[in-house]
Amino acid sequence: xxxxxxxxxxxxNFLMGFLPDWLTVVVECVIIALLVLLTYTxxxxxxxxxxxxxxxxxxxxxxxxxxxxxxxxxxxxxMFKILIKELISLKDTDRFLFKLAPYIVITxxxxxxxxxxxxxxxxxxxxxxxIFFILAVSSVxxxxxxxxxxxxxxxxxxxGAMRSGAQMISYExxxxxxxxxxxxxxxxxxxxELVWEQESAWFIFRGHIxxxxxxxIYIVAATAETNRGPFDLPEAEHxxxxxxxxxxxxxxxxxxxxxxxxxxxxxxxxxTLMFLGGWMPLHIPGWxxxxxxxxxxxxxxxxxxxxxxxxxxxxxxxxTFPRVRIDQMLSFEWKYLMPLxxxxxxxxxxxxxxxxxx
Numbered sequence: 001x002x003x004x005x006x007x008x009x010x011x012x013n014f015l016m017g018f019l020p021d022w023l024t025v026v027v028e029c030v031i032i033a034l035l036v037l038l039t040y041t042x043x044x045x046x047x048x049x050x051x052x053x054x055x056x057x058x059x060x061x062x063x064x065x066x067x068x069x070x071x072x073x074x075x076x077x078x079m080f081k082i083l084i085k086e087l088i089s090l091k092d093t094d095r096f097l098f099k100l101a102p103y104i105v106i107t108x109x110x111x112x113x114x115x116x117x118x119x120x121x122x123x124x125x126x127x128x129x130x131i132f133f134i135l136a137v138s139s140v141x142x143x144x145x146x147x148x149x150x151x152x153x154x155x156x157x158x159x160g161a162m163r164s165g166a167q168m169i170s171y172e173x174x175x176x177x178x179x180x181x182x183x184x185x186x187x188x189x190x191x192x193e194l195v196w197e198q199e200s201a202w203f204i205f206r207g208h209i210x211x212x213x214x215x216x217i218y219i220v221a222a223t224a225e226t227n228r229g230p231f232d233l234p235e236a237e238h239x240x241x242x243x244x245x246x247x248x249x250x251x252x253x254x255x256x257x258x259x260x261x262x263x264x265x266x267x268x269x270x271x272t273l274m275f276l277g278g279w280m281p282l283h284i285p286g287w288x289x290x291x292x293x294x295x296x297x298x299x300x301x302x303x304x305x306x307x308x309x310x311x312x313x314x315x316x317x318x319x320t321f322p323r324v325r326i327d328q329m330l331s332f333e334w335k336y337l338m339p340l341x342x343x344x345x346x347x348x349x350x351x352x353x354x355x356x357x358x
Contacts, residue, residue, distance in 0.1 A: 001281070001295045005121025032124055036114050040262060045075045047261040050308075051315050058319045082257075085250040090152065093247070097151035102248065102255035104144030109259040109266065111137045116269040117191055119279045119300035130191035131183055134270065135176055138225075141259070142168045145234070148256070149244040160243030163326055164234035168225055170333045175221035177341035181214040181348045182207070182274045195278035200285055202277040208356065210348035215275045217341050219313065222267035224329065227260065229318030233326050268310035272303060276310075279303040 015024045049064070049072065056063030064071030089095065115134050117123040127133050142165055149161020183189055185207050186197050197203075204211050224231040235243030245256045272278055279302050281294035324332075350356075 001120055001299055003121045004119050004299075008121060032114075036110060036124070040110055040113060040258070043265055044258040044261045045079065047264060047311070048075045048078070050311070051261070054312065054315050055319050058316070079254070082254040083251060085253075087250040087252060088247075090247055093153045094151040097147045098247075099252070101144045101148035101151060102252045102259075104147065105141050105259045106255045108137055108141035108144070109262050112266045113262065115191065116266070116303075117195055117273060117278050118303055119298065122279075122300060123192060126190070126192050128188075128190045131179055131189040131194075131274075135172075135179065139172065141263070145244050148248070152244075152247040154247055156241050157244050157246050160234045160246070164227060164244055166326075167227070167231065167234060167329060170330055171221045171224040171231075171337075174217055174333060174337045174341045175225055177338070177345055178214040178218035178221060179270075179274055181210060181341075181345045184345065184348050185211065185352055191273065191278075194273060195280055198277040198280050200283060202275065202280070202282070204275040207348065208351065210344050210351055211275065213340070213344045214348070215271070217337060217344065218271055218275070219310070220337065221333075222271065223314050223317055224333070226263045226267055226314075228264065228314055230321040230323050231329055232318070232323060233329060264311055264314060265307060268307040268314065269303070271310045272306040276306045277302075 012024070012028065015027060019027065052071075052074075053063045062071075064074035067074040067077050090098070111125075112134055114124040115130060115137070117126075125133070145164045145168075146161050149157040149159075149164070152158070182194075182203055185203060186194055188194060188197070198206075200206075204215050207214070227234050235245070245253055248256065279299035281291070281297060281299075281302055283291045283294065
């Protein structure tokens with residue numbers, strides 16, 4: 001399988017040929033930052049159209065079709081509209097926190113995006129505690145939502161922010177336990193090592209029943225963590241008008257909007273990394289010919305394809321199940337999902353200790 005690290009190493013050597021070391025690092029950091037922001041924007045626009053088309057398909061209609069061929073340019077028109085809208089300053093709001101909140105949400109999302117391994121040699125951040133770092137950064141986003149609801153000085157935004165805080169903090173427990181279950185199985189939190197551990201077979205196959213249970217728990221918890229339906233209580237239109245971002249307009253509202261869609265890709269990418277081999281192709285032990293054919297497919301195609309599939313499942317949830325009540329959502333987490341996650345973690349530890357896995 002082609003290693004994209006060859007290209008990055010050659011580019012680094014090219015820069016060091018005529019630039020001092022410190023300036024080479026600065027140039028590379030600027031280029032990486034621009035690429036991350038460009039990827040962030042393109043993915044967000046794609047996901048907006050992706051959900052609209054899937055929603056239309058589920059509901060037996062066409063979706064946006066007027067702007068551009070098959071409605072492809074509709075998202076660009078919407079983006080342009082958001083960019084030119086006025087940023088309204090509200091009376092009796094904490095203006096500093098009101099303006100700071102969307103930047104906290106977007107920053108958390110961008111940092112998590114940079115942690116994902118896009119392909120063989122295509123990874124920006126690679127710590128030996130990578131999974132712990134991802135969980136820590138993901139917890140920062142809820143601060144921006146809480147600040148947005150409180151600083152807006154609106155009862156609807158405050159209720160929406162409180163709901164979102166309770167929901168995200170609650171479901172982070174089950175989400176974290178599902179990831180820890182796989183960490184126990186793999187024996188490492190390093191993102192690159194997690195991918196290479198799945199070279200012979202993906203964890204969802206090697207880990208037997210505990211890995212499958214952890215995968216299902218993760219999908220449900222990630223759906224709630226990203227405020228996706230049927231767990232989209234924080235922005236319930238019929239009771240909170242729009243939730244924690246009711247008072248936002250222009251690019252500030254756009255930040256919340258983009259972060260919500262990018263978080264969908266990020267949780268899908270983490271599921272791909274932890275359960276479906278990351279960028280690693282599908283390998284079946286003993287099928288050398290099949291495995292060689294799979295290796296011809298670029299690693300970045302594997303990662304993006306798997307992530308889009310997980311996102312499809314999460315979007316499918318939203319347009320299939322009705323929105324639940326807030327008490328039902330929290331009861332489901334604390335009474336059922338978290339105890340199941342703890343029991344599954346113990347089961348995985350027993351399986352690892354006794355060698356009951358491939």
